[in-house]
Amino acid sequence: MTIEKITFSEFQARLKKQGLPKEHLAFKCPMCGFVQSAQTFICAGAGKDFGAVEKYIGFSCVGRFTGAGSSRKEPDGKPCDWTLGGLLSLHELEVEVEDERFQPVFEIASPAEAQALFVLHTASAKAQKSVDEALGFSSDAQVAS
Numbered sequence: 001m002t003i004e005k006i007t008f009s010e011f012q013a014r015l016k017k018q019g020l021p022k023e024h025l026a027f028k029c030p031m032c033g034f035v036q037s038a039q040t041f042i043c044a045g046a047g048k049d050f051g052a053v054e055k056y057i058g059f060s061c062v063g064r065f066t067g068a069g070s071s072r073k074e075p076d077g078k079p080c081d082w083t084l085g086g087l088l089s090l091h092e093l094e095v096e097v098e099d100e101r102f103q104p105v106f107e108i109a110s111p112a113e114a115q116a117l118f119v120l121h122t123a124s125a126k127a128q129k130s131v132d133e134a135l136g137f138s139s140d141a142q143v144a145s
């Protein structure tokens with residue numbers, strides 16, 4: 001397997017092609033192929049905002065936070081427990097973070113994959129909001145005294 005090495009500005013340029021806010025920039029796990037963004041980690045309970053989950057994105061598969069098992073031989077659409085912090089290096093992309101110092105990262109998702117994930121997250125956020133409203137948990141509702 002060959003490892004592609006890119007500069008940090010190339011890395012940013014590829015992410016920019018997804019055309020999404022930073023919470024929705026998407027990566028693909030090299031083991032299971034699951035497309036994931038910061039929002040995916042927030043939904044999985046890894047942290048409550050971008051700053052809290054930033055360190056996992058493109059480095060650990062979101063399955064680590066959902067109790068997923070190790071990756072299956074064939075991708076089945078579900079996340080796994082892979083992390084680039086392990087002893088095995090099976091990644092295919094490295095980004096230059098300092099002169100001559102490369103950091104392994106997950107593959108960058110295609111703009112279509114990133115946008116599909118964005119739509120999914122937006123739809124589930126809307127669904128959650130309407131459930132909350134139906135139950136009377138409107139965020140701007142005052143607590144009755």
Ligand SMILES: [Zn+2]
Binds near residue numbers: 029
């Ligand atoms: Zn995975």
